[in-house]
Amino acid sequence: MPSLSQRLGKLAPYPFVEISRIIAEKRAAGADVVTFGIGDPDIPTPQPVIDRLLTASQDPPNHRYPETDGLPEMRRAIAHWYKQRFDVDLNPDTEVLPLIGAKEGIGHAAFCFLDPGDVALVPDPAYPVYAVGTMFAGAESYVMPLHQRNGWLPDLDAIPEDVARQAKVMWLNYPNNPTSAVASQEDLESALRYCREHDIAMLHDAAYSEVGYDGYRAGSMMQIDGAKEVGLEFHSLSKTYNMTGWRMGMAVGNADMIKALFQIKANLDSGVPQAIQEMSMEALTGPQDCIEDNIGTYQWRRDRVLRALTRMGLNVETPRASLYIWAPVPEGFTSADFAARLLEEIDIVVTPGSSYGQYGEGYIRLSLTTPDERVETGCQRLESWTIPAPRA
Ligand SMILES: Cc1ncc(COP(=O)(O)O)c(C=O)c1O
Known part of the structure; x- marks a missing residue:
């Protein structure tokens, strides 16, 4: 194997590559994983935009x-x-x-x-x-x-x-x-x-x-x-x-x-x-209505997830924008420990705040880009979960 550059050695694993691997492993083992991980809209691209791509793809200069x-x-x-x-x-x-x-x-x-x-x-x-x-x-x-x-x-x-x-x-x-x-x-x-x-x-x-x-x-x-x-x-x-x-x-x-x-x-x-x-x-x-439609969808999910987190006893600020909820973890947990327990115990994926730097420690990030019914399933699991004691 030829030697690799020093810059590669300085790279932490890209957070979502690792999370995708864990999800794939869990799913292969039969788990019903609900993911609040990556910010990747589940809502399809608007049809007129897709139609334009289909036409454009037929044009040889393209x-x-x-x-x-x-x-x-x-x-x-x-x-x-x-x-x-x-x-x-x-x-x-x-x-x-x-x-x-x-x-x-x-x-x-x-x-x-x-x-x-x-x-x-x-x-x-x-x-x-x-x-x-x-x-x-x-x-x-x-x-x-x-x-x-x-x-x-x-x-x-x-x-x-x-x-x-x-x-x-x-x-x-x-x-x-x-x-x-x-x-x-x-x-x-x-x-x-x-x-x-x-x-x-x-x-x-x-x-x-x-x-x-x-x-x-x-x-x-x-x-x-x-x-x-x-x-x-x-x-x-x-x-x-x-x-x-x-x-x-x-x-x-x-x-x-x-x-x-x-x-x-x-x-x-x-x-x-x-x-x-x-x-x-x-x-x-073209028409911009998908933006308002998206906001309506995300706002419902935001409110649903906030309700679940509040019922869990977490004290979360209400976001005014973005696709994310940034929630403090309970006392005694690190971000990574809490995210790991959610995954182990109730098959819920969130991103540890520490993946975004040292000052993200103490938080988890939940993305709202999961279909409504999966958000509902995930929230019910969160609400009925008794937060375990942190591991010593
Ligand atoms: C803050 C921020 N900037 C940029 C991007 C990347 O956007 P794009 O999909 O256009 O590369 C992301 C993706 O999650 C992001 O969170």
């Missing part, structure tokens, strides 16, 4: 390599969506880049701004790709702890001045995975101001902007004056249009930063398959 920066119509559809949704003007030729899912763009963005020895300001707990991309680029993550007492927002004043001077990138993600916290426009504005003062690239991941409850609708960082000076915002069609399986996202913002990401991508991938771009254009510019 059988060939796409351009890295996508079809001009695709970039225009993204700019149109931003205008409709946020009243933000974007130049589709310079300020917009289609991605093979937000994850791809987030991972590759590290190569645009970070050299070995540089510093990235990375929240914790967080979607793991910000820190992994940083490590792949040979740079260091400076952890910005997120605490409940601060509304799961970073305390920018706590970042030492010498770290701020070295930092090249700040990652933020609101509505947040895994905590489901939201940020106000003022919160995003102070982060942007901080980044402008310190000449830091502000990278905002807004993958959950379209899942808001009780009338909450997230804003965009691009609505803030000066955002285009240092900022990129990442979006995804995955959760908004139930399209995790098709792989489509976008980055928008500062034209030089978009160009940098384009250059990295042009050397590593060949863009989004054109038939997928066509279906994505349909999603972004």
Whole structure:
């Protein structure tokens, strides 16, 4: 076996690869597993979007390599969506880049701004790709702890001045995975101001902007004056249009930063398959009713799961957005122990908060992307379960 790179040795197992393996093992042994694990919408992609893919797949030009920066119509559809949704003007030729899912763009963005020895300001707990991309680029993550007492927002004043001077990138993600916290426009504005003062690239991941409850609708960082000076915002069609399986996202913002990401991508991938771009254009510019329908479904599930967790005696905040419930574990348990006991004793899968970083310890994350009847089954199991004593 040839030797492998050091960076591979630094990688923790990707949380959902391990969880999928355990679920498969349990199911093979005959268990009726209910999963509140990965955030992967169970609701099908809207039919008009699928129809467009079927037509697009018959068109021979779509059988060939796409351009890295996508079809001009695709970039225009993204700019149109931003205008409709946020009243933000974007130049589709310079300020917009289609991605093979937000994850791809987030991972590759590290190569645009970070050299070995540089510093990235990375929240914790967080979607793991910000820190992994940083490590792949040979740079260091400076952890910005997120605490409940601060509304799961970073305390920018706590970042030492010498770290701020070295930092090249700040990652933020609101509505947040895994905590489901939201940020106000003022919160995003102070982060942007901080980044402008310190000449830091502000990278905002807004993958959950379209899942808001009780009338909450997230804003965009691009609505803030000066955002285009240092900022990129990442979006995804995955959760908004139930399209995790098709792989489509976008980055928008500062034209030089978009160009940098384009250059990295042009050397590593060949863009989004054109038939997928066509279906994505349909999603972004066609009827938007699936968004409200999704929210209705998730809101019912959110309320059902909150009821079950409250009946278990857990003290859970009501999320205003995202696909997740972030619940503190009972005293005496670690996140991983509690998740393991749920799986062992009642065949329920949740994600330990510690998979999202050291400051996720003490919590579990439950995803609402499981069909209603399975949510009901899972909730009944949770409610009738007597929480065991922690193992010594
Ligand atoms: C915060 C966050 N950003 C990005 C993504 C990835 O989105 P995509 O499916 O577009 O790659 C996820 C997926 O779970 C996520 O939670």
